[in-house]
Amino acid sequence: MITSVKHKYYNPIQVHNQVKRVDGIKGLFSGYALSFAGIFVYRFSYFVLYDIFSKKVGDSFFMKFLMAMGVTMLSGFITFPMDLVRKRMMASSGTDKKYHGTGECVQTIVRENGVTGFWKGAGTNILRGIMGSLALVM
Numbered sequence: 001m002i003t004s005v006k007h008k009y010y011n012p013i014q015v016h017n018q019v020k021r022v023d024g025i026k027g028l029f030s031g032y033a034l035s036f037a038g039i040f041v042y043r044f045s046y047f048v049l050y051d052i053f054s055k056k057v058g059d060s061f062f063m064k065f066l067m068a069m070g071v072t073m074l075s076g077f078i079t080f081p082m083d084l085v086r087k088r089m090m091a092s093s094g095t096d097k098k099y100h101g102t103g104e105c106v107q108t109i110v111r112e113n114g115v116t117g118f119w120k121g122a123g124t125n126i127l128r129g130i131m132g133s134l135a136l137v138m
Contacts, residue, residue, distance in 0.1 A: 019093045031089035034102055038082035046075040069130050076126040081118035083125070085109070 009015045019027045049071045057067045085105050092098050099105040109117050 022095075023093055023098070027093040030093040030099075031086040034082060034086040034089065038079050038086055041082065042075050042079040045078050046071060049074060072129045073126045076129045077119070077122060080122040080125060084118055084121070 009018070016028070023030070050068065053067050053071060054064070057063045085102060088109070089099050089102070089105050099108065113120060
């Protein structure tokens, strides 16, 4: 028997309006600066590591692909804590559980899950990024 699920939001406009009503315009950009920083660190490590390791790998497509996968996985692992904090801050916009800054979000993660909590879910995030390593090889 299928039961109906009551959704809180039915479209992105409702989400936008709720966040704007509860948090104001500032709430729409929660975690935005951290997002920029995370992208910069990810791409920096991605291309620097690729440049370093590509000199050590031959011309074999398979070896280049393995190296690109390793670079993608390592870059994702390095930047996952920043991504996690960004996601938590963005997800808390428009709700009662708000973080008043990056520091508070980091402290909450450490208090609730310990330092290893920064990498909970990193495996699935890294697997998602592996196919992007094909872009480095092609």
